Amino acid sequence: xxxxxxxxxxxxxxxxxxxxxxxxxxxxxxxxxxxxxxxxxxxxxxxxxxxxxxxxxxxxxxxxxxxxxxxxxxxxxxxxxxxxxxxxxxxxxxxxxxxxxxxxxxxxxxxxxxxxxxxxxxxxxxxxxxxxxxxxxxxxxxxxxxxxxxxxxxxxxxxxxxxxxxxxx
Numbered sequence: 001x002x003x004x005x006x007x008x009x010x011x012x013x014x015x016x017x018x019x020x021x022x023x024x025x026x027x028x029x030x031x032x033x034x035x036x037x038x039x040x041x042x043x044x045x046x047x048x049x050x051x052x053x054x055x056x057x058x059x060x061x062x063x064x065x066x067x068x069x070x071x072x073x074x075x076x077x078x079x080x081x082x083x084x085x086x087x088x089x090x091x092x093x094x095x096x097x098x099x100x101x102x103x104x105x106x107x108x109x110x111x112x113x114x115x116x117x118x119x120x121x122x123x124x125x126x127x128x129x130x131x132x133x134x135x136x137x138x139x140x141x142x143x144x145x146x147x148x149x150x151x152x153x154x155x156x157x158x159x160x161x162x163x164x165x166x167x168x169x
Contacts, residue, residue, distance in 0.1 A: 005093035074126040085147040
């Protein structure tokens, strides 16, 4: 995941991945016949991590209640996701690399399915309606961009960004 998060599909060599996990390159190809299959396995694991963040946040909310006044489970999930963007930068960068690779045959369909799975996980855990989920994921994409660009620097340069970040997390 780390190698693809940093180099993307086209900028990462299978030999780099093999070296990073401590196996020979032929062994990687025995498990994943193509580089795209290897990339999609890493991307799939990244989206699984997002769902794990959502599930853990929902369980915490259920056990402990709201951390802030008027917080609901979807807000708790969002707060945990924001925290994960700084704690696990590879998860964020791999997501962005997945979107960037969507012109590659097979990647777009796979990534659409993974993204839809994350949306359905949020719906399942929160019971939110379509409008609320749309707002949540629109804001989440915004936060992905802000996190990728470096939220601290953007907050210093834009009062609007600082206000949005305070409301989000």
